[in-house]
Amino acid sequence: MCTGQFSDQPMTEPKAPLPNHRQVARGNVTLAVYAWPSPKPEADPVILIHGYPDSAQVWRETAERLAEHRPVFAYDVRGAGASSAPKALRDYRLEVLSEDLLAVIQAVSPRRPVHLVGHDWGSIQTWESVCSPRFEGRIASFTSISGPCLDHVGHWMRAGLLSADPRRWADVFGQLAHSWYIGLFQVPLIAPMAWRVAVGRQWPRVVERLEGMAEAPRFATQTRDGVNGIALYRANMRRRLLAPQRRTAAIPVQLVTPRYDPFVTEALTDSLAGWVPHVRRVPVYAGHWLPLTRPDFLASTVEAFIASDAA
Template sequence: MPSGSRDRVVHRDGVDLFTVEQGDPGDPTVLLVHGYPDTHAMWDEVADLLAEDHHVVRYDTRGAGRSTAPRGLAAYRLAELAEDLFAVVDAVSPHAPVHVVAHDWGSIQAWEAVTDRRAATRLASFTSISGPCLDHVGHWLRRRFTAPTPRNLRQALGQLLHSWYIYAFHVPVLPGLLWRTVLGPRWGGLLQRVEGVPRRPGHPAPSISRDAANGVALYRANVFPRLGAPRARTAQVPVQVVVPTRDRYVTPQLAEDLERWVPRLWRRTAQAGHWFPATHPAAVARMVEEFTDHVDGAPMTRGLQRARHGSPDTGFGNRLVVVTGAGRGIGRATAAAFAARGAEVVVADIDLDAAERTAAEIGPAAYAYHLDVADEAAVAAFAEEVEGEHGVPDVLVNNAGIGVAGPFLATSGADWRRVVDVNLLGVVNGCRAFGALMAQRGEGGHIVNLSSAAAFAHSRSLPAYSATKAAVLALSESLRADLARDGIGVTAICPGVVATDITATTRFTGVDEVEQQRLRHKATAAYARRGFGPEKVAEEIVRAVERNAAVVPVTPEAKVARVVSRFAPGLARALGRVDVVR
């Protein structure tokens, strides 16, 4: 039992419902309803997080945990389950409506209550996770089979295949026997291996075998009667539907058409599997807090604004983008390009004055910060500050970088350390700090890392620079594979010769200060004559995020160099012997 919790038993029509409460009863009440074959303990971690600011209530539904297990299918019909929910609501919050959050079968039975006329005065909001209204599903299937387009049939048949276990549960005797003898004792291990649900005390409950066998009646009493004769069930309370994209049992397409039944609808996706509340408790708690706070009067968060049914699709509207090295060049152009498409932009640069000028040019939706990307602790603190002030970014552009040119033997250890610290470890620091936030949020995101054509067009004049940019390219490819499960896209952008002022700050090794300045002026003039501006790179970055592209060579010479490096490596090596600096 979590610390600070209080338990009670709610009696209704011969059924005892074991109930657990946490938090201050004076705070808004959130009622968490578990699914099959869980108990209230499935919500332990979510409840602990919510209890800081809410009165959190959970109960074992009939047939589960420490609640009564009545006999007969009639006792498990949706009408009885809805009455249980209202009985708990009346017991724990008799004078104020409650926010309901439900998962799996908890959500299915909560829909029955949410679409009841009493919901208008007793329920403040409803967050549904992986549990549709059976009546809505019945109508959903009918619409797809009566208009049998390839898409409709694919959706309907896909869901029917995902529901294989429902048919198995209608086999006489066998399902209960399997749960009591084979599945129940092994359920925790199966959840861990198949769904990634961590093992922890109390979940699965010691009563799992009995609970699961009892719960088979839920399917037998309700599924086919409701799918065969669906009713019109409308919800007048605000509803937030959370759709896990990797759910093995409830396909995302079931959340379509809900606006027919729910006038005030928010539809959000989660990069997770069916047991989202158990695998990502912090993400669930955050979604619930955002929604309940808004229903209680707070402004909508950026995520809720995107999820609201009927909100216009405005490109990157209601998105947050972080750009490093945004005081000038490609970074400044990228920040402006995202802002022009409706994004809020965090503009970071080691030169705060330059960052502030960029933010001022963009307007009130841009925020300037000082940041040295080579300082790991500073980047971590920056990410924490951005999250606290603006939220978790939807897009991160790791653009900050420096130039180092000159032969290998003329490049000092200090030169190597500085270029590695900024060009490679600066990207690593950004990916680590913000990638972790995106993964914890559970709603995906995108990371853009600025590599270079020098990553595959190697030159004797750029060994240090090429090495770091090749490492960024390899890092990006590895991260793309690693973070795909979290719905986080990763793109490596590889510009070629672009007219930015990086040439004015590039360090040319092995020369005196007079020659250093001459080479800088020469490189700057050559890049300017090339005439390929940073705005063109910025547009490619925006398109890459929209398409979730993996590697994007930008300039014509970068595209040619990419092809040559792949299909004519000998020619690429020969070209690399040319001194492009002096």
């Protein structure tokens, strides 16, 4: 059953303010962490991890709604927003990003497990932690939005291409068509230059067209975030897709899958049950940027999952 109703009703920039941030140090990097106080401070907290080319600002309205039930935190991943931006490509590998998340968890909830919500690359990088024994007892649940585990994708692509079923070939090549830009990101200079010259300035209009929004939010660090975040693709895509590891998750996982996502197809998660025994799927008639377009739906879906027996 598909949850939610797709709508192209005009959206305006979120009105909820972004709280002042604190700095969490991790090696030579500082991460900007934002906190939304809750009338229920005793509840297990939620940490929100944003994707590309966003910053924690994308979570403003969703976080405000979730904070009615529990403490909420979000942070700018390295390279985005007010966080540090290392220059070396190796500093954006998934293993490094996982250590960043661990530092944030230790800083905001050292004694209680946390619920994680990741969107786009925020979800991709969070799979690294969700599937790691190092995080046992620290993570209570994970809601994944439009961001699969790259190792799972690598296994899925390999199995699809080796299959005798032409439908599975179609699924793989269909996803490759949706991911055309990833190859462009591997070419030196072109993508960063495009962001600096035109894409950064035009990005809100791109989101407006893709999501049916009247006015997408304008963020001061948009061009910087777009340029720096290219390192996520260069540091991880080829090495994980061509040599995928075996990744299993013991915690409850909720997949929110937008039916009109132009970048991530639902077929990507068809074989997920083999890697994640406790998985719940929530398809929704919406586009890619649910944190911007459907904050009420997203917050209620996350809270319902946390409150359920599954989590």
